[in-house]
Amino acid sequence: MNRLMSRIVYVATMLCLSWSFFAKPLYCVSWFPLGPYGGDARSFGIDPHNPQHLYLGTATGWLYDSHDGGATWSRLSQISKRNDLVLDHILADPRYPRRLVVGAWCVDRVDGGLFFSDDGGRTWVDQRQMHGQSVRSLVRSASNPDILIAGTLQGVFRSVDDGKQWQQISPEGSSEIHEIESLAVDPMDPQIIYAGTWHLPWKTVDGGVHWRSIKEGIIEDSDVFSILIDPKRPEIIYASACSGIYKSTDSGVQFKGGVTLNKKQGIPSSARRTRKLMQDPQHLETVYAGTTEGLFRTLDGGVQWDRMTGPDVIVNDIFVDPRNPNHILLATDRGGILSSDDFAASFHATNAGFSTRQVSAYAADPRNPALVYVGVVNDKTTGGVFQSKDGGVHWQQQSDGLGGRDVFSLTTTDDHVLLAGTAHGIFRLQDGLWIESGTLKVSPMVQTRSLHHARVPVVHPEPSTSQLDGLVYALVPDDFTIYAGTSQGLLRSTDDGLGWTPVNSLRMIEARFLAARRSTLLVADLRQIALSADSGEHWSAVPMPPGLTQVAAVALDDHNGLWVGGREGIFYSTDKGTMWRSLRDLTINQVDGIYFDPIADRILLTTSDSTVVFSVRLPDYKVTYWDTGWKLRFARPVGDYILAATLFDGMVIQPKMVDSSVVDANTGQSNKGK
Numbered sequence: 001m002n003r004l005m006s007r008i009v010y011v012a013t014m015l016c017l018s019w020s021f022f023a024k025p026l027y028c029v030s031w032f033p034l035g036p037y038g039g040d041a042r043s044f045g046i047d048p049h050n051p052q053h054l055y056l057g058t059a060t061g062w063l064y065d066s067h068d069g070g071a072t073w074s075r076l077s078q079i080s081k082r083n084d085l086v087l088d089h090i091l092a093d094p095r096y097p098r099r100l101v102v103g104a105w106c107v108d109r110v111d112g113g114l115f116f117s118d119d120g121g122r123t124w125v126d127q128r129q130m131h132g133q134s135v136r137s138l139v140r141s142a143s144n145p146d147i148l149i150a151g152t153l154q155g156v157f158r159s160v161d162d163g164k165q166w167q168q169i170s171p172e173g174s175s176e177i178h179e180i181e182s183l184a185v186d187p188m189d190p191q192i193i194y195a196g197t198w199h200l201p202w203k204t205v206d207g208g209v210h211w212r213s214i215k216e217g218i219i220e221d222s223d224v225f226s227i228l229i230d231p232k233r234p235e236i237i238y239a240s241a242c243s244g245i246y247k248s249t250d251s252g253v254q255f256k257g258g259v260t261l262n263k264k265q266g267i268p269s270s271a272r273r274t275r276k277l278m279q280d281p282q283h284l285e286t287v288y289a290g291t292t293e294g295l296f297r298t299l300d301g302g303v304q305w306d307r308m309t310g311p312d313v314i315v316n317d318i319f320v321d322p323r324n325p326n327h328i329l330l331a332t333d334r335g336g337i338l339s340s341d342d343f344a345a346s347f348h349a350t351n352a353g354f355s356t357r358q359v360s361a362y363a364a365d366p367r368n369p370a371l372v373y374v375g376v377v378n379d380k381t382t383g384g385v386f387q388s389k390d391g392g393v394h395w396q397q398q399s400d401g402l403g404g405r406d407v408f409s410l411t412t413t414d415d416h417v418l419l420a421g422t423a424h425g426i427f428r429l430q431d432g433l434w435i436e437s438g439t440l441k442v443s444p445m446v447q448t449r450s451l452h453h454a455r456v457p458v459v460h461p462e463p464s465t466s467q468l469d470g471l472v473y474a475l476v477p478d479d480f481t482i483y484a485g486t487s488q489g490l491l492r493s494t495d496d497g498l499g500w501t502p503v504n505s506l507r508m509i510e511a512r513f514l515a516a517r518r519s520t521l522l523v524a525d526l527r528q529i530a531l532s533a534d535s536g537e538h539w540s541a542v543p544m545p546p547g548l549t550q551v552a553a554v555a556l557d558d559h560n561g562l563w564v565g566g567r568e569g570i571f572y573s574t575d576k577g578t579m580w581r582s583l584r585d586l587t588i589n590q591v592d593g594i595y596f597d598p599i600a601d602r603i604l605l606t607t608s609d610s611t612v613v614f615s616v617r618l619p620d621y622k623v624t625y626w627d628t629g630w631k632l633r634f635a636r637p638v639g640d641y642i643l644a645a646t647l648f649d650g651m652v653i654q655p656k657m658v659d660s661s662v663v664d665a666n667t668g669q670s671n672k673g674k
Contacts, residue, residue, distance in 0.1 A: 031628040031644065031652040033075065036386040036395035038349065039356030039379065039650075041331035044319040045090025047097050051322050055121065056331065057087030057102065058356050060648040063121050069321065070329045070339055073353035076121045079104060083631065083648055085112060088316075089138035093162070094145055101163055103135035103150060110134050110153060116163055129166045130157065137183040141190035142231070149193060151180025156195050156208060169208025170195070177202050177211055184227040186234050194237065194252065196224025201239060203252050217255035219243040228277040230284055238287060238302065240274035245289055247302045257302070278318035280325045288328070288344070290315030295330060297344055308344040312381065334382040355650030357383070362636050362645065363410035363418065369639050373398075374651060375407025375420060385410070385420055385434075391638050392651055401434030402427060411475035413482060417496040421472025426484060428497045437497045440468045468500060478516035481535065485511035490523055492536065503536045515563075517556040517596070524551040529564065531576060542577035555594040555603060559619050563603060565591030570605055583616065586623055593634035606632040606644065613644060613654075628652060 045055030056064040056073060060083045064073045079085050079102060089103035098120040105112035112134045114127040130150065137151035148159045155170035155178050170177040182196035191207040200215040201224045222241035230236035237248045239255065246257035273292040280286035289296040294309040295318070309315075314333035321327035329350075330338040336351040361375030370391045376383040384399025385407055402422065409421035418429040419437060426437035474485035483503075484491040490503040490511040506523060513524040521532040522542075527550060529542040544551075548566045555563040562573045564580075570591045571580045593606030605614040613635045615624040628644055630652050635644040642654040 031626075031630060032655050033353075033355060033630075033646075033649065034392040034395075034643075034651045034653055035351075035355050036357055036359075036374065036376070036388075036397070036650055037351035037353070037355045038334070038336035038382060039354075039358075039648075040333050041316065041336050041354070041356070042086060043088045043090055043317045044329065044331055045092055045100065045102075046319070047092055048094040049097050054319065054329075055090045055092070055100070056337070056354065057090050059086045059107070060356055061085035061087065061104075062356070062649065063087060063090070063102070064354055065121065069327060070319070070337055071350050071352070073337070073351070075353075077117075077124065079115050079124050080126060084108075088136070091138060091140050091148075093140075099162075101138070101148065103138035105134040105136055112152075114138070114150060114163065114166075127163060127166070133157075136179075136181050137196075139183045139185050141185045142187040144190045147185070147190045149183050149185060151183045151195060153179050156180055156183070156193070158208065169193075169204070170211065176213070182224050182227045182239075184229045184237075187229060187231045188234060192234075194227050194229070196227050196239060196241075198223045200224065201227065201252070214248075214252035214255075216253065217248075217257075218246055223273075225273060225275050226277040228279055228287070230279070231281075232284060236301075238277050240277050240289060242273055245274055245277070245302065245305075275316055276318050278320055280320050281322045282325050286325075288318050288320070290318050290330065295344065309338070309347060313338070334379045356648055357650040358648055359633065359645035359651060361407050361410040361421070362634065362643075363412050364636065364638070365412050365416060366414060367416075372638065372643070373410050373412070373418060374645070375410050377406035377408070380404040383407075385418075385429075391641075392643055392653060398429070398432070399434070400432065409472050409475040409484075411477055411482060413477060413496045414480065415496055419475050419482065419497045421475050421484060421486075423471045425468045425470070426472050426475070426497060426500065436467060437493075437500070440466050440491070441499060441501045473512045474514040476514050476516045478519065478521075478535070483514060483516055483521065483536075485514035485523065490514070490521075490536070505536060506530060506532070506539050513551055513554040515554050515556040515596075517558070520556055522554050522556050522562055524554050524564070526550050529554070529577065531562070540576070545571035545573075545580035552590070552592040553594040555596045557596045557603060557618055558598060558601065561618070563594050563596075565594050565605070570594070583621060583623065586614070588612075588614070593632065595634060595636060597637045600637065604635045604637070604642070606635050608633070608647060613642060626654060628654070 040059050042059055043057040047053035052069045054066045054070055061079045063076045065076045066073050084106050085104040087102055087104055091101050093099040100117045100121050102115045111132055114130040115124040117124050133152040135150050135152050139149050141147035146162045148163050150157045155168050157166045158169045159166045179198040180195050184194040186192035193204050195202045199221055202211050203214045204211045222243040224239055224241050226240045228238040235251045237252055239246045244257055246255040248255045274289045276290035278288045285301045287298050292314050293311040294307050294313045295315050296305045297308050298305045315330050317331040319329040326343045328340045328344050336354055338347040339350040340347045357376045358378055359374045360377045363373045365371035372388050375385050381404040384402045386395040387398045388395050405422040407420050411419050420427045427434040428437040470486045470488040472484055472486045476483045482493045487510050490506045491500040492503055493500045510525045511523050515522040519535045521536055523530050530539045531542050532539045547568050550566050553565040560574050564571050573580045588607050590607045590609040592608055595604045601618045603616040611628050611630055613626050630646040633645040635642050644652050
């Protein structure tokens with residue numbers, strides 16, 4: 001294990017040392033990303049001088065690049081250090097390929113902008129005039145590279161000086177030309193611009209002075225997601241909408257296509273959203289359509305379409321290698337990057353180095369620290385559970401039987417049984433297949449609504465059985481018992497998860513947070529905390545720490561310590577919650593990761609507000625901290641190192657390349673170098 005970790009650290013160190021010759025030390029990420037690889041990929045950008053050099057945009061503000069045509073990827077930078085920016089458009093200047101412009105938007109609000117880089121994407125400047133605009137489309141004129149056109153929720157904007165100044169060229173306050181989802185510029189005349197909105201397309205032939213609707217032949221209220229102009233015959237235009245794919249041979253005067261024609265062409269009517277149209281640069285009659293139900297291809301300019309992938313592939317962008325059209329890449333939801341080298345006849349994942357996985361759960365084998373598991377959310381059948389036999393260096397999906405369920409908790413038993421908590425019950429891994437984790441035995445005593453209420457008997461004299469269908473927040477082992485914190489209360493299993501019994505002595509409807517240590521249990525919902533010293537037979541209410549409005553994490557240590565974290569910070573008590581203390585001179589907020597490491601006798605703390613892992617040494621409460629370079633969900637020890645789950649970018653590992661800063665929580669003095 002140590003030899004393996006040394007190898008990881010060596011690789012990370014060499015990467016940082018090599019980067020230091022070409023960039024400031026700021027660019028050296030201090031913790032090394034490990035995957036599991038895959039997740040949501042949004043858009044491609046191409047180095048116009050070298051199609052082997054590609055850029056990749058994500059929905060978390062990160063920009064990746066590849067120097068081998070998409071076979072492997074590396075993180076380049078995060079735009080404005082924000083994880084809420086969707087990067088759907090990346091353009092490289094054909095004259096100065098290290099000059100990049102990225103269009104960004106946010107999912108949950110009107111925000112985003114245009115960002116420019118002059119050093120190949122390492123550093124970025126927010127364009128002042130477009131700051132806060134939700135940029136949904138972005139194109140550069142092929143005949144005049146100084147002209148950039150951006151589409152936002154507000155309208156169409158143009159720059160004639162390579163992005164320095166911008167002017168709105170659609171009518172301000174227009175009730176029609178807004179929410180610009182797609183743009184295209186005539187390859188021979190930059191004054192001719194096509195704009196696709198959430199409600200039909202528009203066209204200008206004089207640079208935006210006048211606009212006219214070009215909806216003839218298109219079904220009303222069609223969102224226009226992509227517009228493609230033939231580079232040799234610009235009168236030929238393809239447009240994709242929620243009602244189908246349309247084609248015009250007269251510069252948009254009349255369109256043909258739509259739902260009825262698509263049925264005949266092979267694209268099902270249910271594949272409403274064709275997010276991307278891409279032409280083969282060497283065979284212009286060959287056009288690809290990336291839809292929410294797979295990739296389609298036409299070889300005859302749209303007469304006949306054939307599906308090239310399964311319907312479960314959601315395509316966000318398409319890259320066709322201009323030098324080798326057999327080489328095609330797809331940026332997809334959940335599955336990351338798919339690659340084909342046989343003209344789209346088959347695809348395989350090429351996600352090495354790329355991860356936008358949201359890791360939500362972790363478990364390690366109690367006898368083999370190199371055997372670890374993680375659970376992810378929001379990735380459907382491409383997610384679930386991943387296993388690593390080498391401490392996180394390589395991952396293999398192990399999700400058969402989960403049915404695409406999100407995994408919120410994991411644990412392993414002493415008999416090496418792996419359990420997974422999902423939004424719909426508990427699953428048990430058996431012979432490589434996940435099966436529902438047995439029956440829930442309900443005793444003749446129901447739970448009440450508060451810790452302060454009395455137990456209420458029910459009329460049924462015998463226990464009943466049912467299948468748990470609630471959300472399982474936590475799975476925690478203690479000796480030969482497994483406890484489950486669920487939306488239906490606290491459960492226990494004494495047979496490695498084959499069957500579960502409610503802990504009726506705990507009068508708490510929802511057990512969100514759970515810690516167990518040597519027959520002591522600490523359980524909480526958002527605003528209540530309960531403690532048991534006898535494996536859940538009896539409980540006492542624990543007062544909330546003063547000032548804490550909502551619980552986000554709990555833990556127990558081996559020194560009778562209770563730990564509770566939340567928005568207002570971290571609190572600990574050594575007297576069963578009678579008095580709560582804060583770590584002196586350590587002020588942190590949004591604490592949502594607390595873990596007791598019994599081998600090192602320390603508490604590991606993470607907060608979604610920062611990129612720091614804090615280690616609190618016990619029993620003297622001295623604090624060691626590492627800046628990981630990533631915002632984190634939680635941290636866990638693996639041998640002599642720490643693995644941490646990022647918010648949206650998979651797992652990272654601690655490379656011991658530099659000394660950590662050490663702070664005495666009681667004195668506030670640095671202990672570095674002592």
